[in-house]
Amino acid sequence: MSAKVAKKKAPAKKGAAKAAKKAAPAKKKTSVKGQMYASLVAQLRSLLKGEYDFIANAANFSALVYNSLPDVNWAGFYILQDDVLVLGPFQGQPACVRIPMGKGVCGFAAQQCETVIVPNVHEFPGHIACDSASNSEIVIPLFDGARVLGVFDVDSPTLKRFDDQDAEGLNELVTVLVAHEEGLDE
Numbered sequence: 459m460s461a462k463v464a465k466k467k468a469p470a471k472k473g474a475a476k477a478a479k480k481a482a483p484a485k486k487k488t489s490v491k492g493q494m495y496a497s498l499v500a501q502l503r504s505l506l507k508g509e510y511d512f513i514a515n516a517a518n519f520s521a522l523v524y525n526s527l528p529d530v531n532w533a534g535f536y537i538l539q540d541d542v543l544v545l546g547p548f549q550g551q552p553a554c555v556r557i558p559m560g561k562g563v564c565g566f567a568a569q570q571c572e573t574v575i576v577p578n579v580h581e582f583p584g585h586i587a588c589d590s591a592s593n594s595e596i597v598i599p600l601f602d603g604a605r606v607l608g609v610f611d612v613d614s615p616t617l618k619r620f621d622d623q624d625a626e627g628l629n630e631l632v633t634v635l636v637a638h639e640e641g642l643d644e
């Protein structure tokens with residue numbers, strides 16, 4: 459298996475489908491990793507307080523994740539514009555700017571509206587290599603209701619770096635960001 463999908467909604471494309479499977483039930487936040495994400499949510503809420511500029515908030519979000527998660531070499535956003543994911547605020551090496559819907563791990567996650575965990579990017583059909591140091595990856599879609607706004611992508615040099623707790627924690631973080639931008643956390 460080279461990828462898995464946290465919330466499978468529709469049959470995936472052939473190569474990726476082979477690699478896709480449902481995530482296990484989320485674990486409690488009492489684990490060390492769960493506590494780390496709970497702390498990140500608190501830090502994020504503090505960073506967002508009183509500021510509604512999306513670029514500024516997404517930039518701080520990327521910096522928070524990049525500097526807090528161990529063993530990651532890239533963390534950032536791609537924002538959906540006319541069926542193309544366009545590079546947004548990020549931390550790490552310079553990256554490819556435009557990813558068509560359905561292409562790469564990011565385009566696959568956006569198209570399927572699912573969180574995708576890729577334990578080994580070299581086994582994912584169509585993976586787009588921006589940083590040759592990356593060996594595993596997780597991509598979280600951002601939603602406005604059912605509409606995909608973009609994705610948050612995190613890469614690691616370590617194989618199998620990301621698990622279901624990362625999927626749950628990162629989903630909570632992006633949900634806090636989007637809800638804040640939409641004024642839903644007032």
Ligand code: SME
Nearest residue numbers: 553562563564585586588
């Ligand atoms: N690997 C991604 C491209 C983005 S970079 O990792 C920053 C993909 O396959 O979509």
